[in-house]
Amino acid sequence: MRLIDVAHARSGDKGDSVNIGLIARDRSDYPLLVKEVTAERVAHHFAGVCLGEVKRYELPNLGALNFILTSALGGGGTTSLRVDAQGKAMGEALLFMEIDV
Amino acid sequence: MNTVRIANGQAFWGDSPAAPVAQVRGGDIDYLTLDYLAEITMSVLRKQYERDPDAGYARDFVDLMSEIMQECLERDIKVVANAGGVNPQGCAQALLDVAASRGISGLRVGVVTGDDIMAQLDDLESEGVPLQNLDTGTSFDEVRDRIASANAYLGAEPIARALADGANVVITGRCTDPGLVLGPLVHEFGWQWDDWNLLAAGTVAGHTIECGAQASGGNFQGGWRTMDDLAHVGYPIVEVSADGTFVVTKHPGTGGAVTTATVTEQLLYELGDPATYLSPEVTADFTALQVQEVGPDRVEVTGARGRPPTDSLKVSMAYSDGFQGAAMITYAWPDAIAKAELADSVLRTRLKDLGLPLRAIRTDLVGYNSVHGRVVPPAGSDQSEVVLRVSIWADDPDTVSRFAAEIAPLVMGPPGFTGLLAGGRMRPSRVMAYWPTLVPKSVVDPQVIVRDGV
The missing domain is CATH 3.30.70 (Alpha-Beta Plaits)
Structure with missing residues (x-):
């Protein structure tokens, strides 16, 4: 199963970092996200894209996780040569991740 | 006043010109807030200002106001916008000129200045303020001779002051986006500057609507196929109570939707540590927020917690x-x-x-x-x-x-x-x-x- 089957996401930029909010479609799947979508797995998923570190924050109250990926936007904002200079599609890239249920 | 209805009509410079007009004409609101300044917009405006001392602000805002000013004054809808760029006084003058040429009476423009610290940079350096890059730690010396603009993010306090002084339109330069919403709330409800939970609630309300229709069906990954009539997407409105709880909604008959999912996506947008959302007047904590649907296109947000702010202001150069x-x-x-x-x-x-x-x-x-x-x-x-x-x-x-x-x-x-x-x-x-x-x-x-x- 891929994350897109159980979660939705929105991403945005802060300088050269991107944040990805990952939200369980059904609140009962939140523990699954906590177990499966670790900072390490996200770093592995974005290997070669996120050149810094991945930090994860838990928001059980919203059934959501928040990830910060540093050095992930090729310089970020106005200096990046990336097509997706602001990481707007990176949340959707995370949803491609395979998880074990 | 039981609740204050604050609408967002502009999430960035270049956002829909129709959105703020629809927010004024689509139903009752008390405040219209408008965000024009992206991180590097100031440098562009400073160049314009250097060529023409009457320029350097968001001209689009003046064009918009010439369309809605009369109606806003008649219906007592106050407008708060960071449209001033590097020349808030010039922006205010342009508005006053429009009002005068149209014979519109009763305009009182509050102008917030003091965010522009370009002229203070040498003094700050000699006083030992490091000014190093907050993200990378790089020394300011690397870029000192290439700096084109420097503005501190002001908050809600000067906006609340302008409203208390009787302004019905408030123009700021660089200002935090949530401050455009918190300022009116502090003014309307008489919140104190140490009511940390209330200040946090107003900040969360501002964060929720600062990106326009991203709270109401735009850029909605969780169900974009199900959003009706995105061509007429309704921009968000917060109905805030004196105890800081608020309902996110939109005008009837508009496109998009306000659901727990659309609001939650926006709450997480451009978020760092959710327990430490920094702003000039309060540090807000999102980790106890509760979001629930209380009616069609009505989502209630409660549980914001706050604590005192840091003693620094963020600066964008x-x-x-x-x-x-x-x-x-x-x-x-x-x-x-x-x-x-x-x-x-x-x-x-x-x-x-x-x-x-x-x-x-x-x-x-x-x-x-x-x-x-x-x-x-x-x-x-x-x-x-x-x-x-x-x-x-x-x-x-x-x-x-x-x-x-x-x-x-x-x-x-x-x-x-x-x-x-x-x-x-x-x-x-x-x-x-x-x-x-x-x-x-x-x-x-x-x-x-x-x-x-x-």
Whole structure:
């Protein structure tokens, strides 16, 4: 199963970092996200894209996780040569991740 | 007043010109808030101001106000906008001129200044304020002589002051986006500057609507197919109670939707540590927020917690950082990708021959893998077509121009050069880069002046 089957996401930029909010479609799947979508797995998923570190924050109250990926936007904002200079599609890239249920 | 209804009508400069008009005409609101300033907008406005001392603010705002000002005054809808750019006084004057020429009476424009610290930079350095890059730790010396603008993020306090002084339109320069919402709430409810939970609630309310329709069905990954009539998407409104609880909603008959999912996506947007959302008046904590649907297109948010702010203000500077250019050529079947790759290789060999001093070069195959790269691998490679995009970054514009001259000759490379997607030969575009830093609050002194129309 891929994350897109159980979660939705929105991403945005802060300088050269991107944040990805990952939200369980059904609140009962939140523990699954906590177990499966670790900072390490996200770093592995974005290997070669996120050149810094991945930090994860838990928001059980919203059934959501928040990830910060540093050095992930090729310089970020106005200096990046990336097509997706602001990481707007990176949340959707995370949803491609395979998880074990 | 039981609740205050605050609408957002503009999430960024260039957002829908129809949105703020629809917010005024679509139903009852008490405040219309408008955000015009992206991180590097100030440097562009400063250039305009240097050429013309009457410019340097968001002219679009004046055009908008000339359309809605009369109605806002008649219905007592107050407008709060960070449209002032580097010249809030000029922006206010333009509004007063419009009112005078139309015979509109009763306009009182509150002008917030003091965010512009460009003239203080030398003093700050000599006082030992490091001004290093907040994200990278890089020393300010690297960019000092290329700084084009420097503005501290002011908060809600000067906005609340302007409203208390009787302003019905408040114009600021650089200001936090949530401050545009918190200022009116502090003014209306008489919240104190140490009511931490209330200040946090107002900040969360501001965060929820600051990106416009992103709270109400726009850019909604969780169910974009189910959003009706995005052509007329309803921009969000918060109905805030004196105890800080608020309902996110939109005008009836508009497109999109307000659901727990749309609101939750927005709450997480551009969030860092959710327990530590920094702003000038309060540090807000999102980790106990509760979001629940209380009616159709009505979502209630409760549980914001706050604590005292830090003693620093965030500063956004822009500095000139070289030039960029990008060329785009479409190649088609057969072997579209192989042809694009050969063209890229020909181009790069030519650039190597020329010895151009490039800071960076990047090749993308648009329509194939330019956005997700290897994270989401392409399904196959037998495309009907693909766009070769080669972009470069250099210190000087001549390098970009010389690179541009190498693009058209690729017609003699692999077959099927279909012409340049972006039109004629590329022009070097100047890069304005962003330099975030901190300054002690004590060095910034926000000023408020209220100017009366006729």
